[in-house]
Amino acid sequence: MVRSSRLALNAYELVEEVKSGSISVEDYIASILERIESIDKRINAYITINHHALDEARIMDKMVKSSSSNSNGYRSTLLGVPLAVKDNISTEGIRTTCSSRMLEDYVPVYDATVVKRLKGAGAIVIGKTNMDEFGMGSTTEFSAFGVTHNPWDEERVAGGSSGGSAASLASCMASIALGSDTGGSVRCPASFCSIYGLKPTYGLLSRYGLISYANSLECIGLMARSAVDLALMLNAVVGSDMQNDHTSIDSSIDIKSINSTSLKGMRFAIVREIIESDAIDEPVRDSMLDAIASVEQLDAVVEEVSLPSLRYALASYYTIAMAEASSNLARYDGIRYGYTLQPDGVAWNEFYSTIRSNFGSEVKRRIILGTYVLSSGYYGRYYMKAQKARAIIRDEIMHVLRSYNAIITPTMPVLPPRIGERISDPLRLYTIDICTVIANLAGIPALSIPYSMHNGLPIGIQFMAKHLDEALLLRIAYALEYARGSRVKRCVL
Amino acid sequence: MMQADKVMIGLEIHCQLTALRSKLFCPCPADYRGKEPNVNVCPICLGMPGTLPLLNRKAVEYAVMLALALNCRIASRITFYRKNYFYPDLPKNFQITQYNAYEQASVGADGYMELDDPKGNGVSKVIRIRRLQLEEDPGRLVYDGSIDTSNYALVDYNRAGVALVEIVTEPDFNAPNEVRLFLNRLASILEHLNICNPALDGAVRCDANVSIRGHARVEIKNINSFKDVEKAITFEIARQRSLTARGIEVNSETRHWDDARRITVQARTKEEEEDYRYFPEPDIPSVILSSEDLEVIKASMPELPHARVERFVRAYALTRDTARILVGEKYLADLFEASLKYYDNARSIANWIVTDLKGYLDRYGDGSNGSNNSSSSSSSKSDSNDNSNVNTGILARITPKHIAELAVLVDSGKINRTVAKQIMQKMLSTGMLPSAIIQGMNVDMLSKKDELEGIVDRVMDEERKAVMDAISNEKILNYLLGKVMKYTNGRADPKLVLSMLKERIVDLRSSQ
Amino acid sequence: MVSVEEVRHLAHLARIGMKDEELRLYAEQINEIIEYFNMLDELEIGNDVEPYRMSRGYKEMRDDIPVAFPADMLSNAKSMKGRFIKAPKMG
Structure with a gap:
């Protein structure tokens, strides 16, 4: 067993220790599993634990030993690193539920490309994490497996929909995590749990194996407790996957230049419509202003810009997301997999309707809304209009990013809400996604950086950059991490 | 027929691209015929969560070739749409197809086929093609026993995801024989392009809409071979004429072709009004065909x-x-x-x-x-x-x-x-x-005199009456020739036999 | 305004069984959300604005090479008859 303080190690530190032989992977994974056993009853980050994790750890240890005689050493960049995987990302042989009763016993026959690549880099899947059902939510309260609690204040939500992944990192039940981000689902819980959450450029990471909610908006996202860990993860998972995903992009990200402590020469934009919005809570606004001051101290220039079409972002985003979702989720009919009934003697419409009534309330609401906006006579008014609005918003963002390296906003306009506080008012819940949906509409990368605490509650700041400029976001993260030092905690032990 | 009751017929034809080796949106083998149920399937064509469609480039090429052969305009951005409806043979409960309501999304549109006048050399008729699109075939439903006695359906997804081209014509046909000419010509085009073998069971399927001018339109579905299309339409026209002749209005309805009874029958259930909620398939980028790409495809066409x-x-x-x-x-x-x-x-x-x-x-x-x-x-x-x-x-x-x-x-x-x-x-x-x-x-021609002398003499002997007639009427020689041919199983050289018979008749005539 | 009956129709299109009280609650919430979506109406968009869509050259699409998937694809199906998957009867 390893000392519990070591469970807070960054992944890059852990890999060094494993390679030098001072930590055995088996010991580390066993300690992680023990911690899950002792605290996850309270946090509820995991839905399913990978029972082969220890076996895989032993194999890693053998590989380390056999390669230590080899002068090159073992090259895997994430050797032995415990990885938490959101439960809408397919893992071969491990149940993948999307936090839905509809898939409560579904076991994929294949690994998502991103999972396969992380495993190839030496990461060990610890388990599958809790989320809002099918990714629909911002609090991880809409789960068939119960709510995930925020490790910083267990009476509050961890954010969502990748709440389990964020909570697992913040409570040292994993070192790195995968989430998915359709309108902020990686960045929101990252912000509420004081970790990093990266939504990459649309298509940079293969979506193969990510269970679709809203295809044209969503990405697999990366979560970590340090900028370097994020860079290592990104490096392991990028690269074309055209043989599995025709929307994926073939690109590499140069992570070698991220470790600069200055932001000299950089120009950042802040958005007037967000700064002036009364939807932003005071502590969040204060933190945002402090962040502006911080980057200016690091020699960046910050200027104000306007995004006049921003007010249509949420309507555009939710119209598109719900339309796509209503179609994506049609396949859950109980015939080939998932929750079902005996079909003998059941009328077919009744068969479908009965089985599909087992979706949770938020999923049903979005399917009905998505069906409405696509239905005969409404397509032009809603879906087509939303896609055109999206094109306009995208153009405005691109215009800003031609003059600025990045746009700074708060990640979430509010502090982590108390459990149950917002769940009953769907529209009000949707509005807290205002700062995050922009990046999904525009397809650009966005990173939530843990910046400060207010009364023990984390506040994250979001940076958005132009397409494929992930390296710039990582560089900002690195510089701020260095500058903020121990003022920002990224896990609770 | 009286001009007053002019018939209008339109076709909707589905052709499987049987020359493809893999399905339209996944690498599963496309050859599903004669396979055990559900062996030709993968996570993609079974609609497993997390899978994405992967467009077969060759399918696009084949569809473009067919569209060019049918004089269609080729879309500059080929876009796929989802057609949403629930059915157990449809793994995702939507079909990936194409839809032209907002743009020309389909591979081809606004084409035509000229029908040759069967009697002459000219063109007798032009049939307009409304659109030509690529889409996926659904799986297959079968029943234990019959659909009426079975308590459930059985699904085989081997066919699910096989590439189809759908061709929709304008209602430009006025008679069933025009439909036959069109389909024969289409079959020949499919064969020449080597993209579809129409002889394979289920490789081409046809729906037809039939109306008599001034009356409601009837859709006929379920016609599973080219040969039955003409029969189904002929029956349906006769049925509609018989109704209108008796002053009964034709119902706008969907009918099925009953292959066994060779009649059209009213569809089992009245199809509820569907709302397919078409929208662009977000997992397949619009496919751009440059004019150079198009030239390359054209040049490669047989x-x-x-x-x-x-x-x-x-x-x-x-x-x-x-x-x-x-x-x-x-x-x-x-x-x-x-x-x-x-x-x-x-x-x-x-x-x-x-x-x-x-x-x-x-x-x-x-x-x-x-x-x-x-x-x-x-x-x-x-x-x-x-x-x-x-x-x-x-x-x-x-x-x-x-x-x-x-x-x-x-x-x-x-x-x-x-x-x-x-x-x-x-x-x-x-x-x-x-x-x-x-x-x-041993059928070499008996073309030597000595091989034939005996037989010729035998026939002369047996057919005395005919021989006598032949002296005055040379046409009778052919009868004698026939006899010789019969004895030689047709192997005799008829020219030689004829000359031998003539010789003998001339001898007889001169000896008389 | 979307009526309860319209929500019932939408639920049927989506094949989601709903009780009457559920339909009423959804009708209320859905109306509030649709009203919010209606702000898109005020956005003046000319016909020259193309709806956002990704595109790719056709050469980037998949080669026609058949590959049989190695795993047992029926492991998640619960109602089987031989290798057929059982489904409700149509009609």
């Missing part, structure tokens, strides 16, 4: 039937009729051209294929179909297409060498046509080469 007919007329001096018959069924045209490599006499080869081989195949097909249905008088000629199923056995045995040898044997005077036809029968049933058959049968 020769089309129309051009081939013209070439046959030009290069081989065939009549246009003969050329059309050859090209109408690609295997005949191919056999023709390949046979020329062994024997460079186009007219002779064409004659053997068009008159003898095709004639035999047509008869063979008729015979094997059992009792022929005589109710539809107009359809007997169209049967050449459905024969292709039966014929593949025979045709597989017949090589260009067979045809060439046969023609050479006759043209060189080694055998006569009567023997040649016997040899062809044997060649078609056994696959033996004519040269081998001749050796086995």
